[in-house]
Amino acid sequence: MARVGIYGGSFNPPHVGHSLAAREMTDRLGLDRLLIVPAAVPPHKALPDGSPGAADRLELCRLAFADVPKAEVSDLELRREGPSYTIDTLRALRQSMPDDELFLMMGTDMLLSFDLWREPEEIARLATLAVVRREESEAVWDEVRRKAASLSRTLPARIVLVENRCVQVSSTTVRRLLALGAPLALEPAVERMILERGWYLSGCDLKNLPFDRLSEISLSLHDEKRRPHVLGTSQTARALALRWGADPDLAARAGILHDITKALGPSEQLHICRKYDMVLTELQRDNPKLLHAKTGAAVARAVFGECEAVCEAIYWHTTGKANMSLLEKIIYIADYMEPNRSFPGVEILRSLVETDLDAAVFEGLDQSVRLLRKQGRIVDPDSLSAWRCYHPNKDREEQKA
Numbered sequence: 001m002a003r004v005g006i007y008g009g010s011f012n013p014p015h016v017g018h019s020l021a022a023r024e025m026t027d028r029l030g031l032d033r034l035l036i037v038p039a040a041v042p043p044h045k046a047l048p049d050g051s052p053g054a055a056d057r058l059e060l061c062r063l064a065f066a067d068v069p070k071a072e073v074s075d076l077e078l079r080r081e082g083p084s085y086t087i088d089t090l091r092a093l094r095q096s097m098p099d100d101e102l103f104l105m106m107g108t109d110m111l112l113s114f115d116l117w118r119e120p121e122e123i124a125r126l127a128t129l130a131v132v133r134r135e136e137s138e139a140v141w142d143e144v145r146r147k148a149a150s151l152s153r154t155l156p157a158r159i160v161l162v163e164n165r166c167v168q169v170s171s172t173t174v175r176r177l178l179a180l181g182a183p184l185a186l187e188p189a190v191e192r193m194i195l196e197r198g199w200y201l202s203g204c205d206l207k208n209l210p211f212d213r214l215s216e217i218s219l220s221l222h223d224e225k226r227r228p229h230v231l232g233t234s235q236t237a238r239a240l241a242l243r244w245g246a247d248p249d250l251a252a253r254a255g256i257l258h259d260i261t262k263a264l265g266p267s268e269q270l271h272i273c274r275k276y277d278m279v280l281t282e283l284q285r286d287n288p289k290l291l292h293a294k295t296g297a298a299v300a301r302a303v304f305g306e307c308e309a310v311c312e313a314i315y316w317h318t319t320g321k322a323n324m325s326l327l328e329k330i331i332y333i334a335d336y337m338e339p340n341r342s343f344p345g346v347e348i349l350r351s352l353v354e355t356d357l358d359a360a361v362f363e364g365l366d367q368s369v370r371l372l373r374k375q376g377r378i379v380d381p382d383s384l385s386a387w388r389c390y391h392p393n394k395d396r397e398e399q400k401a
């Protein structure tokens with residue numbers, strides 16, 4: 001009787017997090033075989049644009065898992081018509097391996113929603129559930145333990161919680177970085193094939209795109225919940241440019257790109273900085289969360305080929321600085337008061353911006369400096385010099401300084 005692991009997923013694309021999980025699973029459960037089963041059409045999600053087709057994802061998996069001992073890539077789900085359900089796959093495998101012990105590999109989120117799956121009792125009868133840890137907190141892992149205990153009684157199910165090593169990376173992040181020209185966390189052969197075929201926008205020339213296409217691509221690189229803010233900033237920037245005599249098209253482009261790297265985590269921010277040879281201050285290095293304006297500007301220049309005026313406006317949109325250009329002021333303030341923003345004081349900004357742009361910029365700076373101080377956080381030196389520069393009693397402030 002062999003111990004056989006089953007590792008399904010969309011693998012779009014397969015990355016080093018997947019191959020490490022496969023190795024860990026094989027070692028810790030003492031598996032004789034590990035079947036990697038890419039899904040043809042995942043039941044719960046449509047694949048994003050620019051994704052390779054099923055046969056190509058199968059090939060990517062063969063490359064990604066080539067060096068993982070005991071792993072074999074299976075085309076079982078790809079040969080079947082219609083959506084892939086785990087229960088159908090398990091039944092087919094059970095038929096071909098009637099005497100083997102099957103381990104179905106799943107993430108913690110999948111165990112927590114296991115009741116919602118198709119035929120959970122039957123899945124649990126056919127296989128042991130092996131729950132693999134990502135970087136969840138202890139609190140989540142406790143919830144998983146409770147869920148496992150309850151499912152063991154009610155279904156009943158055999159459940160193993162695997163205390164594995166893991167790397168914090170997702171296919172979504174990997175796709176974003178490919179589009180932004182900074183591939184990360186891929187096995188070399190997988191990366192080569194993706195770049196050769198130009199999947200996930202990696203092979204597209206994204207320079208000087210017409211606004212509609214630029215907007216479409218920018219929105220596709222954001223999390224769902226940030227999209228209204230990005231659109232709102234772009235539209236507000238265009239309107240302010242018309243009101244104050246800046247170029248409305250440049251304002252709209254800077255607005256749509258201003259948060260282009262915002263969905264990336266701290267280590268990916270630093271990865272973009274290395275990729276585009278950016279020099280960082282100590283404050284920036286220690287606070288990668290503040291970096292998205294800087295990395296956004298680098299990407300706007302290198303990937304989207306935007307002009308310097310647009311890149312500079314993106315660069316300064318979080319901190320501001322002394323003596324901003326008209327476009328820089330517009331992006332700073334549009335980001336602050338676009339229609340989706342709601343915080344005490346936003347209405348003051350919205351009315352000021354109609355009559356006195358510099359006063360609105362000062363109001364924004366003043367509010368954020370106060371907030372940072374209240375929270376005990378460091379205020380960026382560029383924000384402080386901007387605050388002094390736009391202070392209504394500037395001359396008196398300068399004498400004090």
Ligand code: FE
Binds near residue numbers: 259318
């Ligand atoms: Fe931002």
Ligand code: FE
Binds near residue numbers: 229258259335
């Ligand atoms: Fe923003």
